[in-house]
Amino acid sequence: MKIGVFICHCGENISSTVDCPRVADVCRTYTGVEYSVDYKYMCSDPGQNLIKDAIHKYNLDAIVVGSCSPHMHERTFRNAAVSAGINPFMVEIANLREHCSWVHDNIEAATRKAIELMRMAIEKVKRDKPLTKIKVPITKRVLVIGGGIAGIQAALDTANAGYEVVLVEKEPSIGGHMSQLSETFPTLDCSQCILTPRMVEVHQHPKIKLMTYSEVERVEGFIGNFKVTIKKKARHINEDKCSGCGMCITKCPIKKKAYNSFEEDLAFRPAVYVPFPQAIPNIPVIDETVCTYYKTGKCGMCVKVCDREAIDFGQKDTIHVADVGAIIVATGFKLYNIDKKSADSKYKGYGEYGYGKYRDVIDGLQFERIASASGPTSGEIKRPSDGRVPKKIAFIQCVGSRDDSKGISYCSKICCMYTAKQAMLYRHKVHDGEAYIFYMDIRAGGKMYEEFVRRAIEEDKVKYIRGRVSRIYEEDGKYIVKGEDTLAGMPVEIDADMVVLATAMIPQDGAESLARTIGIPYDKYGFFNEAHPKLRPVESTTAGVFLAGACQSPKDIPESVSMASAAASKAIILFANDTLEREPVVAKVNEDICAGCFYCMKVCPFGAVEVKDVKDINGIVYKEVAYINQGVCQGCGTCTATCLSKSIELAGFNNEEIFAEIAAL
Amino acid sequence: MDKQNWEPKIAAFVCNWCTYTGADLAGTSRLKYPANCKIIRVMCSGSIDPVFILKAFERGADGVLVSGCHPNDCHYNAGNFHARRRWDFFHELLDFIGIEKGRLQFSWISASEGKKFADVITKVTEDIKAMGPFTAYKKMNSEFTIDFPEEPSELPEPEFQENSDKETE
Amino acid sequence: MPHTAEIKEIIDESPDTRTFRLRFRDADTADRFEFKAGQFAEYSAFGDGESTFCIASSPTQKDYIECSFKVYGKVTQSLRRLNKGDTIGIRGPYGNWFPLEEFKGKNLLFIAGGIGIAPVRCVINNVLDLRDEFKDITIIYGARSVSDLIYKQEIKEWKARRDIKTVITVDPGGETASWDGEVGFVPAVLEKNAPESENTVVILCGPPVMIKFTMPVLTGLGFKDEFVYTTLENRMKCGLGKCGRCNIGNVYVCKDGPVFTYAEIKKLPQEFNNFKFQIANYKLQIAFLKG
């Protein structure tokens, strides 16, 4: 085997601490090295030509380049090798820059280390095997999980590009949090007015299959070839028959047994309901937990009034399977719920604010509903406790956010803006009302955002107090907000009629279990991880799974929408080809010696391991072995280390290669 | 080999996604650390077999570092969790049969923790230096070996450059 | 203690088969090294071990010796990594040989399959150098496909000679568009050509399955067991009749063999139940296992 060695000076980046000619000289003395040279810039065109010429001239079988990190130029050198007729996987890079010249001062030590790094790479390349890229077919259909604005946008974009979409939403209607909002910052246009047409478009789009009141149960397969199992929860209404007339809802005798969660529990709803009048699809759902029929077997009022016989008490959850090529996850967020009924076990704090105890201490979304024209108060600002118009409201920002001790460390990003908006809306509606905002910093980065906040302060006379609130308590129907004005350096006390807490954005319930179902990583808060924080922000680390909206980190609407479009375009890019090329770094089982313990199956994070029957000449199964689906395998190699009989090898990093590296240490 | 000038030989098995990239960042940030440690790149900390560590000791390593992504940050979701379990065991085993825990060290270093990488390498190198050469294993290695007669070295002794011994890290 | 030898030439015979042309580093050894057709040697790739192959060049060729191997295991992979000018170790020659003296004045029929041609080639070239002393010579050689045929250059030369009959065949499906030889398995081709069995010595070497089906054909054509020679190459390690690996019945193949007549083999314990007798020369490199 003839090996070529190429040492790059990287200008002076490497050569200033590594004696490159000497490294090249030493490499020349190693067995198998046919040609060894150093050069100023290996990655430049002349440098690459140097490599190509040497490959031709010396008939090289493999090359080792001593240069910058393989993460930088591995592809460059592999391409150079390919154009000279060498398999791209017969190229090894020794990291002489990031791992050597840049981190050491001592020329002698750095040069020695460089030589050893080269030696390891040379030994590895001797054992390298030519590999070819893996081709997998693609199912050109997308699964979008979550029917909020991000999911809607992603679904529409993909569908408009001509690909089928399955949109799964766990609530009875799509729309998400955006449908709950009153007006949006900084333009103060009506949220539902801009959202509803989009929702209708989704509903009517021939390429979009909408599955509301449904959840993703299982995801199998791999990029281009996912198999998704979706559970459609029983609505107890026959969707095909229902006309959405709403008679059942009006006639339902259950009036005050269930809170309306769309109205953030500020109102009641009947046992049969649609979340909100503009719901898509406009088909009600019967809530088994409160419906009298399910308790006593009697009532059936809805059945009587429904002239289309759409009520179906016997309906069961159904399971649907969809084959998709890509998945866009857009599960969104929820608000940090202080000490409320379903308080997260993870976060408990701010009991001192009296949320849940005092009915007039509410969170941001509740205020949105109060301020919304379609809300429980028809847009009038009233106190939930007694319906009085509050004359003084204290808004408190960063409840939960930016608080290591009680809450979470990150900034929820949108609270500064929506608090300003809410204060502004309040001032617009209650002209004599006073709005106080307790804040830590104002973060108003965004187009027209800073101007918006200034407007709130200057035009709408919202009073900003820099400081945190220590306690809220009730006194004579007023809520005494005790805090500190850190700018003035003195304590403040506001006797507010109502308090609005801008609680933090946290991932939607069940985000972590969904992540495990799909097989994507998430951070310690439960937000899904992107493949690269800068360069691949909408891709998850699992190939073919993309992220959109606030499930990745707190985002406002325009950001969510643009991320959704980006995710959709990623899926569309994927679908531009009929087959998919993948790096061949995958594990392979030696069936002759596999003992069939299937530990590999247990450790594989991607479910790539299958059971394979090995048959003899007569077709009789004589043993069961593990088989690794090359399309699913991501090449982590955990199975190779777990395999006790060492029957699995990871192509490109096989054990022989690593042993050779160790031997050359 | 006199103890004064003895430099430990350390092998680091690191995952491609976090620690290797973290090491790249240490380089890009021009952080300095001792040159004793040589990195062997693998795809995931989950793919490092304990035999690799024994082999490194057999080839004269005085210490070994294993490093991967932080829990929950694994590029492959769970490789590092499996690795953690494996190392818990192996570490106890080595300790029981008399290999000090410091000879084999572990860390989680993310792609953004260039500083941590430099610190960890420095710490490991210092720890191993304090422990001295791994004579017990080296003695075992030297069974059935012989010294070959010296051949004239093919290379001239390296010339010391001006700033070469400015400071030893 | 092996002798060191330099690789003078590397010939790629087929995608996975190589021939090394070797010369001893030590001139004295080169002069003294003598062997007979059929003997084998132990070749070392230092660091990875030793492997057993027959010596594929003719004893009459004094300048160099050749060995051919197919890449299977650790040693052969390691050998494959070597370049022209590198050094390998050779121990030998070991074992017995084809009694060419006894063959003189007889017809010779060579039958080989796959890399089994290597020991046969040694005999062929030896015989061709002493062409006058033998009568008719027939060569039947088969391989899986055209690209798997080895010694392509020599085959051409054999074919060009008028004084020998050369039949080359490939397994069905292994032929190429330009292939002008036979297509079919060796036993069938043998039957078709039906060479004269009177006063003929057969030298047979190939994979076990080929031998299994060729023997009945030979018997059917009237060849006598005592005149069918073959070479048994078990897994061998020491080459000295000590390590016990190649022991079958009373014989240590590396000392008492590897060349046996079919008549002799019949007397050995029928150790290998599927095949009438055991011939594992299919894969001539033997020492180390596939990993």
Add this chain to the structure above:
Amino acid sequence: MKELIKHARELLENGEVAAVIGYRQVSAKRTKPVIITDPEETSALVFNEYCLNNLAVYLTKARIKLLCKKNDKVLKLAITAKPCDVHSIVALIQENQIDRDTIHIISFNCHGVAKDFGFDFNGDNLASKCITCETHKPLYYDALFGEVKETPQASDTALARIKEIESMPHNERFEFFKSEFDKCIKCYACRAVCPLCYCQRCITDKTIPCWIETSSHQRGNFAWNVIRAFHLSGRCTGCGECDRACPADIPLSLINRKMSMEAKNLFSFVSGRSLETPTLVGSYNEKDNNELFM
């Protein structure tokens, strides 16, 4: 004993099982394994304090295939197993080596066995594993025989030995184990008797690359014994057969015992006790010990 023989006989006669793997007496204080396919031969079956072998080692896929096929029908295989051997069977089932449905477990109420053949059965000669044994009644079985008897009392010398080793400084420990491992002749009897060493090709027999040097010098012995112990970490059910088989008297089960203790400490896991608990290797918990990592 009579019930055992009767039961085994019935199984074979009714064609429920293809073979019975059991023990037969060869002399007063010695038994050996026997594989019985003929109902007539069942009379040789015994169970007593000298049934030392862990017969689970015979439950390899290949052997089951070979034994269980009778006239194109696949029958069950009956095995007599001490309660502790049942742990090995459980581990094998969990590792996919056998199918619970194809194995008929004949087990016994057990009060311990002798440490080796030829010794009187009493507290002084109690097998090490029996001293701390908690399962005198098998956890899984298809047939149960034997009367409940008191296990002789004995002191846990193995534990004392582990403690003693733990109290040594590292270099002494290393020397101790090096000298113990140095006795190893690499006959791999420890591997052969271990029911969990079922690999078709052991890691040590692999040559590309060479994982463990096959030479029986200090380094090769050290590597073999360390890797053997590691491979059994979290899997070993503590049957102690390796100790008994070792011709060089290396205290192999000391290390196994220590690793089992660690498994219990670190992960509250004991191998082979339950078919439902996931195996230690191959599963993880996000809350596993993270102290090791900087």
Add this chain to the structure above:
Amino acid sequence: MTQRSIQMDEKIISRVDLLNICQDVIEKGNTLLTPGVADYSVVKDVSNLNLDASALPSKISYKSYVFPRTEPVLYYKRSKNDVQLIDVNIDSKKIVILGAKPCDANSLNIMKHLFNWDYSDEFFNMRAKNFIVIGLMCSHFDEYCFCTSVGSSPVSEKGSDIFLIPLDENNYAMKIITDKGKEFITPYSGYLKSGDENRSKRITENVKQPDVAFDSSEVYKWLGENFESPKWEGVGNLCLSCAQCAFVCPVCHCFDITDEDYSYTEGRRMKNWDGCQFGNFTLHASGHNPRDIQSKRYRQRVNHKFRYYVNKFGEILCTGCGRCSRGCPVSVDIKEIVSNCKNDQKELR
């Protein structure tokens, strides 16, 4: 066997004097071996030396001192194109074995045929030359011993250079069998008193001997005729394929040769014990394995010991020490198997 000793020179030596000789051996820098429980071990201090004729044979025989379980046969160092080779110096220290069991004592004699037919193995010969075996009559026997069935006995002097018979607690009758033994003992002749052959004869004649379990010539014959016997399957099913039997055997001699690098360029070629019971002993690189199942391997073992070796070298490759059976993890008993082979009623297991 005892008749032959009449012509020989018989002496008496006291236990104390024997220990003095041992002390001298050690002081001269030679190795003194004595059987222990597990293995023959090197004696450092003679005061604890215990010569017990009734002891169980050690679990491992002493063959490793002549035929080490691992040894380098050459060293190599690679450079770019060349390889430098260095021969191994064979350690030629004198080794004295005190108290070898008669079954062990004969082992070198049996093995030497193999190591000297055709090519002479210098490693073996050098060590064997420096080996002095002081045998000790054996008064132990258990169900596994069968020395009498393979032509030896507890009082056999075969293979010993010097043979001891305990007369009473403090005295041994010493027979000097070979020239090597004579050469060894001459410097110590001051310790020796002349003995009474009849006295030792009385003892040796009264030693309990294992019954002859089988007739080796009949076994030889049966093996020749029953290569394909289905009986081999029985033992094949029980045997677990370890090589404990081969490794503890005083006369098994199979080995393996393997290269090991110990640094980037340097390495050694090692000769290691190997065992015919291992599944991959005969495995070819191609994956073909002539002895693929255990019954074939066990058949090979018995055939090699009782037939092939007899054919080739005229001796049975077995000393009847019973180690393989005593140590077998699943109690496969070669004596039982060999004695039962002819009996159609009995299976081999």
